[in-house]
Amino acid sequence: MPLFEGLSGKLQEIAARMRGKVRVSEQDIRDMMREIRLALLEADVNYQVARRFVEEASARCLGSDVLEGLNPGQQVVKIVHDTLVDTLRRQSGKLQVSPSGFTTYLLVGLQGSGKTTTAAKLALYLRKKGKKPMLASVDVHRPAAARQLEVLAKQVDIPCLVDPDEKDAAALARRVSERARYLLHDTLIVDTAGRMTVDADLMEELRRISAVLKPTETLLVVDAMIGQESVAIATAFQEQVGIDGTIMTKLDGDARGGAALSIGSVTGRPLKLICTGEKLPDMEEFHPDRMASRILGMGDILSLIEKAQEALDEKKALETFDRMRQNRFTLQDMLDQFVEMKKMGPLDKVLDMLPGMGKKPVDASQVDPRAIDRSLAILRSMTRRERMEPSLLNASRRKRIASGSGTTVQEVNRLVRQYEEASAMMKRFASLSKGKRKGAGFPGLPF
Amino acid sequence: MGLLDPFRKGLEKTRKLLGAGFVRLSAAMGRFDEEWLQELEDSFIAADAGMTATLRLTDAVRSAIRRTGDVSRTAVARVLADEMRAILGPPAPLALEKGRPTILLLVGVNGTGKTTTTGKLAARYRTDGFRVVIGAADTFRAAAIEQLEIWAQRADTPLIASHTGADPAAVVFDTLQAARARKADLVLLDTAGRLHNKQHLMDELAKIRRVIQREAPDARCDTLLVIDATTGQNAVSQARQFHEAVRVDGLVLTKLDGNAKGGVALAVAVETGLPIRLAGLGERLEDLVDFDPDAFIQSLLPEA
Ligand SMILES: Nc1nc2c(ncn2[C@@H]2O[C@H](COP(=O)(O)OP(=O)(O)OP(=O)(O)O)[C@@H](O)[C@H]2O)c(=O)[nH]1
Ligand SMILES: Nc1nc2c(ncn2[C@@H]2O[C@H](COP(=O)(O)OP(=O)(O)OP(=O)(O)O)[C@@H](O)[C@H]2O)c(=O)[nH]1
Ligand SMILES: [Mg+2]
Ligand SMILES: [Mg+2]
Numbered sequence: 001m002p003l004f005e006g007l008s009g010k011l012q013e014i015a016a017r018m019r020g021k022v023r024v025s026e027q028d029i030r031d032m033m034r035e036i037r038l039a040l041l042e043a044d045v046n047y048q049v050a051r052r053f054v055e056e057a058s059a060r061c062l063g064s065d066v067l068e069g070l071n072p073g074q075q076v077v078k079i080v081h082d083t084l085v086d087t088l089r090r091q092s093g094k095l096q097v098s099p100s101g102f103t104t105y106l107l108v109g110l111q112g113s114g115k116t117t118t119a120a121k122l123a124l125y126l127r128k129k130g131k132k133p134m135l136a137s138v139d140v141h142r143p144a145a146a147r148q149l150e151v152l153a154k155q156v157d158i159p160c161l162v163d164p165d166e167k168d169a170a171a172l173a174r175r176v177s178e179r180a181r182y183l184l185h186d187t188l189i190v191d192t193a194g195r196m197t198v199d200a201d202l203m204e205e206l207r208r209i210s211a212v213l214k215p216t217e218t219l220l221v222v223d224a225m226i227g228q229e230s231v232a233i234a235t236a237f238q239e240q241v242g243i244d245g246t247i248m249t250k251l252d253g254d255a256r257g258g259a260a261l262s263i264g265s266v267t268g269r270p271l272k273l274i275c276t277g278e279k280l281p282d283m284e285e286f287h288p289d290r291m292a293s294r295i296l297g298m299g300d301i302l303s304l305i306e307k308a309q310e311a312l313d314e315k316k317a318l319e320t321f322d323r324m325r326q327n328r329f330t331l332q333d334m335l336d337q338f339v340e341m342k343k344m345g346p347l348d349k350v351l352d353m354l355p356g357m358g359k360k361p362v363d364a365s366q367v368d369p370r371a372i373d374r375s376l377a378i379l380r381s382m383t384r385r386e387r388m389e390p391s392l393l394n395a396s397r398r399k400r401i402a403s404g405s406g407t408t409v410q411e412v413n414r415l416v417r418q419y420e421e422a423s424a425m426m427k428r429f430a431s432l433s434k435g436k437r438k439g440a441g442f443p444g445l446p447f
Numbered sequence: 448m449g450l451l452d453p454f455r456k457g458l459e460k461t462r463k464l465l466g467a468g469f470v471r472l473s474a475a476m477g478r479f480d481e482e483w484l485q486e487l488e489d490s491f492i493a494a495d496a497g498m499t500a501t502l503r504l505t506d507a508v509r510s511a512i513r514r515t516g517d518v519s520r521t522a523v524a525r526v527l528a529d530e531m532r533a534i535l536g537p538p539a540p541l542a543l544e545k546g547r548p549t550i551l552l553l554v555g556v557n558g559t560g561k562t563t564t565t566g567k568l569a570a571r572y573r574t575d576g577f578r579v580v581i582g583a584a585d586t587f588r589a590a591a592i593e594q595l596e597i598w599a600q601r602a603d604t605p606l607i608a609s610h611t612g613a614d615p616a617a618v619v620f621d622t623l624q625a626a627r628a629r630k631a632d633l634v635l636l637d638t639a640g641r642l643h644n645k646q647h648l649m650d651e652l653a654k655i656r657r658v659i660q661r662e663a664p665d666a667r668c669d670t671l672l673v674i675d676a677t678t679g680q681n682a683v684s685q686a687r688q689f690h691e692a693v694r695v696d697g698l699v700l701t702k703l704d705g706n707a708k709g710g711v712a713l714a715v716a717v718e719t720g721l722p723i724r725l726a727g728l729g730e731r732l733e734d735l736v737d738f739d740p741d742a743f744i745q746s747l748l749p750e751a
Contacts, residue, residue: 038498041492041498041680042498042680043680044495044679044680044681046493047489047492047493110677110702110705110706111558111560111702111705111730112557112558112559112560112675112702113558114557114558141730142594142730143593143594143597143598144590144593144594144596144597147589147590147593147594148588148589148590148593148594149589150590151589151590152589155589196702196704196705196706197705197706198705198706199705223558223675223677223678224681225556225675225678225679225681225682226677226678226679227495227677227678227679227680227682227707227711228492228493228494228495228679228708229495229677229706229707229708232706233677233706236706250556250557250642252642252644252645253556253642253643253644253681254642254643254644254681254684255679255681255684256681258679259679278557278587278588278640371646371647
């Protein structure tokens with residue numbers, strides 16, 4: 001996800017103008033909020049939800065004293081960010097289990113949102129938590145829908161009930177529910193056909209399925225790329241079949257996922273899980289703070305630190321981090337990071353949290369391990385001096401590095417560009433932490 | 448009843464989406480003030496038209512009113528229609544020529560409707576007398592090949608497929624060989640869904656294009672980017688990055704029969720200038736039509 005794309009130059013401009021003030025004026029807030037609103041709309045937050053959110057954040061800002069170490073611009077962004085985190089936290093929740101001992105999850109949503117894949121992911125996720133799940137498809141419409149679920153179920157060795165010859169989805173629902181109980185499973189996950197909420201027949205079918213299954217939870221599966229209509233869609237599912245929560249998919253893309261805010265706000269139903277890839281283990285719990293940064297377009301520096309700390313030697317991470325803050329992030333640091341990352345095992349997820357790395361040309365989350373190897377080769381073909389002083393890298397040096405590493409000048413250029421992006425980010429980052437403030441509060445603020 | 452009717456009918460469920468705002472507007476006729484323009488702006492934002500297109504539209508209305516003083520509903524609707532037409536450009540149907548070898552490569556992010564559109568295209572051109580061959584170049588997703596098999600059967604078209612996990616470029620190669628042997632004039636290639644920020648997946652597409660270029664240098668090859676009309680502003684990023692990776696020749700906007708107002712067409716058109724060639728209006732074989740800018744614009748505006 002591109003850093004700072006949302007809260008861009010204009011916001012920083014306004015913030016700069018506000019430097020030195022001790023109190024945030026109403027006009028300051030109005031100016032900043034206009035930009036915040038645009039950032040939210042760009043992130044596909046529903047326009048009415050965006051307006052309400054901005055009102056709430058403005059109210060929080062009004063008259064608030066500027067915290068020590070922050071300038072008023074930073075203060076406003078911090079309040080906006082905190083407000084968003086609070087809101088998202090209120091709108092998050094965990095899956096519920098039935099007290100009866102037999103839990104049924106019904107997955108619903110628009111065509112192609114990711115229900116079938118998510119069903120299989122959820123089964124895997126619950127099995128890891130000690131459940132004995134069973135999968136079932138009552139999608140009697142889409143070509144090869146049942147087959148798709150069967151194949152996925154087999155990949156993770158979870159039993160799956162389908163009947164491609166049955167044309168009545170509700171009848172099928174009854175059969176699979178009985179069968180799962182009979183086979184002593186404690187959890188049944190039911191995949192349904194995709195449907196538009198304006199399709200009255202299919203909505204009626206869903207009501208009948210739901211009446212038969214009496215699901216413990218009906219989960220709306222939503223594509224992170226969805227636009228303004230997310231609100232109307234979620235409301236329609238909510239009113240017509242009732243939903244208990246949302247699962248957001250395809251967050252491995254660069255969509256900012258504003259629907260996460262919109263849907264929770266209008267339905268009052270929590271976001272429960274997120275999906276970050278096509279593979280079955282790619283399901284995670286939802287972190288309100290990460291999502292807030294993402295929606296506002298602030299990057300995910302917090303997550304980077306968190307993740308890095310899990311796997312890296314903590315001290316080393318802090319050292320790098322300190323250097324980042326002091327704006328001495330060099331290609332040498334980049335090399336160290338790549339080396340560490342290789343140690344950390346599966347690279348996806350880690351790389352796209354690295355500042356400046358989320359965007360092309362570094363492939364964010366499905367990192368090809370060979371790409372890392374090539375980057376390493378390039379970095380290692382540089383002299384230490386070149387790594388410490390990247391400005392030395394003129395055309396002939398780049399050519400030498402390319403042939404030394406068995407890559408192309410283009411690839412070398414690409415890597416240097418990545419470095420520059422990261423470095424530019426660090427600069428802003430550094431200037432923000434120049435204040436004498438200590439401890440929390442520095443990440444996520446773009447200036 | 449005219450040629451546009453299937454398109455109009457498909458859009459019926461979502462018609463007149465700017466309507467509500469507009470009715471209020473016209474009630475306030477004579478006072479087309481800033482508040483009113485703000486409402487108009489909201490209507491376009493709510494339709495996913497994005498900031499750039501929206502501001503262009505509201506600016507056009509503002510300056511037209513300033514220029515002519517005409518605040519009637521029809522006048523405003525005309526300004527909006529003209530500006531949307533300017534953004535969307537003229538109709539840009541696929542216009543395939545029988546007998547000239549043509550390859551259509553369908554690409555897009557996950558779940559937009561590539562496979563379904565492949566099936567629909569096969570049926571459409573077979574009916575028009577083309578010799579069609581389909582290639583199953585999605586070798587990744589579970590049961591993608593089975594799904595396409597069913598569509599190929601429905602469209603009564605031969606399918607060239609390998610197995611899950613095979614190299615998609617190799618499937619493309621096989622498909623082109625088979626097409627040559629069968630003297631096919633249209634090859635449809637369904638590819639796996641891929642998010643545009645994944646470089647190695649974009650490289651895979653570039654490789655497919657290279658195979659096509661090498662194996663069928665004289666054929667016309669169009670890359671069609673399939674975009675789900677329910678998508679928000681990310682559609683712009685999709686269009687840009689797919690275009691950068693493989694050069695996109697046209698867009699297919701699917702699922703226009705459903706919840707989406709489809710205003711994202713304006714966002715993508717204004718930001719990239721790529722032509723929208725086809726519209727998906729349902730899940731059946733026949734639910735594919737040429738994208739008609741005028742009918743689309745009419746569906747967004749309230750009836751005059
Ligand atoms: N990149 C990515 N792709 C995903 C994710 N979840 C699902 N997909 C892909 O999205 C596409 C659609 O997923 P499905 O599970 O078939 O969606 P569905 O909602 O069951 O679709 P219908 O049954 O046709 O309505 C497939 O290509 C999946 O691999 C995700 O989190 N990330
Ligand atoms: N209502 C409606 N549904 C559509 C349309 N086009 C496709 N769909 C549905 O959208 C879902 C996904 O369609 P697919 O053709 O499998 O999409 P895809 O792009 O091939 O998906 P992946 O290969 O998984 O990336 C299916 O349920 C289709 O029936 C359309 O124009 N209208
Ligand atoms: Mg499905
Ligand atoms: Mg497909």
